[in-house]
Amino acid sequence: MAVTFSDLHTESGLKSLDGFLAGKSYISGAKLSKDDIKVYAAVLAKPGDAFPNASKWYDCVTSHLAASFPGKAVGVRIGGKAAAPAEAAGPAKEAAADGDDDDLDLFGDETEEDKKAAEEREAAKKSAKKKESGKSSVLMDVKPWDDETDMKKLEEAVRSVEMPGLLWGASKLVPVGYGIKKLQIMLTIVDDLVSVDDLIEEHLTAEPCNEYVQSCDIVAFNKI
Secondary structure, eight states: OOEEEEOTTSHHHHHHHHHHTTTOSSSSSSSOOHHHHHHHHHOSSOOOTTOHHHHHHHHHHHHHOOSOOOSOOOOEEEESOOOSOHHHHOGGGGGGGSSSSSOOOOOSOOOHHHHHHHHHHHHHHHHHHHTOOOEEEEEEEEEESSTTSOHHHHHHHHHTOOOTTEEEEEEEEEEEETTEEEEEEEEEEETTTOOHHHHIIIIITSTTGGGTEEEEEEEEEEEO
16 A cells, blocks of 8 residues: 655654654665655755654665665655755655656666666756755744734744745744744755745735734754
């Protein structure tokens, strides 16, 4: 039976993958298989410390990625739309786009053609890494209108903003005074795809988010 993973470019998708990998080294057993490569291709970047199981698996697949995969694939499904930029993903991510449907299955034993194609993808991946777009880590303060603003709904509104090259991270509520709290949230962006100024002006402080969000300030901006 195929395993299904959805929206692996989002925090909820990574959380699901992290839970599935608890106590496991690989997706479909004790050896690297095409299932791992399928899921690997759908993950935008290495999962952060909030997803220890997925992060460990990602490092393991990266270090052992090769032209052949000794493990037997049982099949996985990848749901949702990929958020990785085409230039950053490169041909190495072609496994995530074998057909027209968002949900794809992997079954069957590996053939010589599969091995040759894997070798070509691996060589292309090394080349694509050199062209990968830069990324930045941003710490942002999101301020509500007043002390009656529902901060849970405010955070939900913020995280509902999705676009290619944007990944929301950890967050916390910070007291401001007079019973008011602000949301402090981390985000990672692909520089060529996301402008933080446009993100704030066109999404976070525009409808429908502006029902809860009064303003946003950039606390820290660091290149990765």
